[in-house]
Amino acid sequence: MSFRISVSGAASDAVRRTVPVLVADLVASGITGQDAELWGPAAEDEASKRLGWTEAVAVSRPLVPEIEALREQLEADGVTHIVLGGMGGSSLAPEVITRTARVELTVLDSTEPGQVRAALADRLAESAIVISSKSGSTVETDSQRRVYEQAFRDAGIDPATRIIVVTDPGSPLDESARAAGYRVFNADPTVGGRYSALTAFGLVPSGLAGADIAEILDEAETIELSLAIDSPENPGLVLGAAIAATVPLRDKLAIVADGTHIVGFADWAEQLIAESTGKEGTGILPVVVEKDAPELSAGLADLQVVRLVDDAGDQIFSHHDTGEIRVSGSLGAQLLVWEYATAVAGRLLGINPFDQPDVESAKIAARGLLDARPEPAPAAFVADGIEVRGTPDVIGASSDLVSAIDVLFEELPANGYVSVQAYVDRVAHPELARLRDLLAERAGRPVTFGWGPRFLHSTGQFHKGGPAVGVFLQITETPAVDLAIPDRPFTFGELIAAQASGDASVLAEHGRPVLTLTLTDPAANIATLFDAVG
Structure with a gap:
């Protein structure tokens, strides 16, 4: 199985109590069928435009040969170093994909001048930069694009041969990049940034850096059916209930990598959960920690621990007293399961998991x-x-x-x-x-x-x-x-x-x-x- 989860203690109680209700309410098939009513009337308008991630595997398949062809073209032109100018959802997924694949990607997700200067000074002659911005108006990525354009021109390099853009169709960046002759990949506009790991935002920089992006999509595809079925074993329902239905709510979620082969996953999950659930005075706060973190032995009543491991065991439920959630699986499967689970958590918390009003x-x-x-x-x-x-x-x-x-x-x-x-x-x-x-x-x-x-x-x-x-x-x-x-x-x-x-x-x-x-x-x-x- 490409994804396994075991739960114990308060998380197990939450799953036993909550998942049958989610199954009866047809939540899993509703998410897959892009039912915008699942999160209540106030969320319906936003949800109706933000559920494209459930189809990301199929929609993204045609991108793979395009990305691989561009990578070969860049290599033929002497480009061996890929930089990513992006923020939030545009940078966190490529970072975990490339680190796990052990391929080099320089992630420039900062406006700190020393960090920008260091990136510019690193093999500029052999570099191409992917500028990723869903809205096309993000000030950080606009600034990064401008400074790289200038640096390429100063080095006698045509920026059009070295700048690749990922953005929503019709965005200001889409229009200006096409006018400048840049290679543009349009992302699915029905996918929010933090749910975009399996779209062009996650795949273009990762594929250009050398990660096997077809394999990531294959891994996600293996779990799609399990996530779509209204079943007590549905991993998205189980994980969503475990993190958002404890009584009383354990609203701090310690995420610890404990033997997993996936590198940096907690940083990606942190954005997905915090930005999706933290609103209207409620939410789940992800806390990214190491195995020896003080919180893990402090016995905090409001802290739920999730361990990312390489074998969570064959059981869906276990009844140990440790009160933890253990998850394992391939990277592609994990990305999709956590997206489903976060959408489920939003329903359980009574908030809209697709906006970010603050x-x-x-x-x-x-x-x-x-x-x-x-x-x-x-x-x-x-x-x-x-x-x-x-x-x-x-x-x-x-x-x-x-x-x-x-x-x-x-x-x-x-x-x-x-x-x-x-x-x-x-x-x-x-x-x-x-x-x-x-x-x-x-x-x-x-x-x-x-x-x-x-x-x-x-x-x-x-x-x-x-x-x-x-x-x-x-x-x-x-x-x-x-x-x-x-x-x-x-x-x-x-x-x-x-x-x-x-x-x-x-x-x-x-x-x-x-x-x-x-x-x-x-x-x-x-x-x-x-x-x-x-």
């Missing part, structure tokens, strides 16, 4: 700051080169770095979580991610870690639309060297600063405690930050 608020705030470009607010104080800012409830009682972090933690409710948001070059400073475990150990609560601005297209929806129980630690940096964006009145450094400030302001408007720490010399300041936390 993502736009941070974008609007960032655009406002870019238009006005006010002087940055002065720091409340500076500690060892780290500028400290924050909401009044955090900063008002702080005098140094340690006390600022202490006060932020004092704002953490008993059922809360800590969100670390690092608007920092993740290629140059991967060690920052180690903060997650340190903070989880100290807080005794779940801690999420997101690289900015990419998390804005992912967990950013949950932060504003989900339960108001988060506290937020923003880490920003003063770039050593900035980078201009061609034909734009702002730089990459100004863009990422506006994105961080815009999101902080929206979080503050929603009453969320925010502490912003700006590293003026990241190489020196990171050690100071670890000392303050630990």
Whole structure:
């Protein structure tokens, strides 16, 4: 079988109680048949335009020979390095597909100037870039396209031979790219970004990088029938019930890779679940953790653990006392099962799993700051080169770095979580991610870690639309060297600063405690930050 799941404890109870109702309500066949009424009247309009992912395997088959032919053409032209400029659903699926296939893809999902400069400096003469944007107006991907166009021209390379575009038909990017002579792949407009793993968004960059995308579609196809049948063994129904129907609801979902051959799957699932369910004051918060994460041994009543393994066992249900969900399977099957399960979870939670009403608020705030470009607010104080800012409830009682972090933690409710948001070059400073475990150990609560601005297209929806129980630690940096964006009145450094400030302001408007720490010399300041936390 291409997918296996076993459940125990509270998850098993949820499955036993809920799945028969889902079967009787014909939910699985309804999703497959694109029944937009499954999520209630308020969601019907959006759902009617967002269920194309259920047909993605068949719709995407004709893309495979096109992508393989382009790859051969690029290789014949000396292109051996593929870069992906994309955010959220446009980058997370190709990242997990290529990492699992062990082929190289440079994922440029940032506006941090150092990270963009490093990508531009990496084998430009042998590189092609895939620019992926569903709407065709994403500011990050527009900026990445502009800077690569300029770099190719400066190197005497025709951008039309090196830029490939993936976007919805008729988008602004579709029209401008065709006018410029770029190769364009149109994606299915009836598929939302986070459900687009098996569409052109997932397949074009992965296939050009060398992954076997026909195999991914084959793997997904093996599970399609099981997902379409209204049966108690339907893995989409079982997984959806296990993550969204526990009583009381375990609304923090720790996802841990524990022996799976799939690399980075939890990061993809994080966006799918958080952006789909985190709204109207409810939702499931995915927490991506390692096997030794403090949360896993803390006995948290609101934490459900999902282990990604390579053999979940033959049983659909088991009755151990560990209270975990174990899933295994091929990558293609996993992608499709989790999409179904998330749609099922949306029905169980009573929300629309296909919209993202709070993502736009941070974008609007960032655009406002870019238009006005006010002087940055002065720091409340500076500690060892780290500028400290924050909401009044955090900063008002702080005098140094340690006390600022202490006060932020004092704002953490008993059922809360800590969100670390690092608007920092993740290629140059991967060690920052180690903060997650340190903070989880100290807080005794779940801690999420997101690289900015990419998390804005992912967990950013949950932060504003989900339960108001988060506290937020923003880490920003003063770039050593900035980078201009061609034909734009702002730089990459100004863009990422506006994105961080815009999101902080929206979080503050929603009453969320925010502490912003700006590293003026990241190489020196990171050690100071670890000392303050630990």
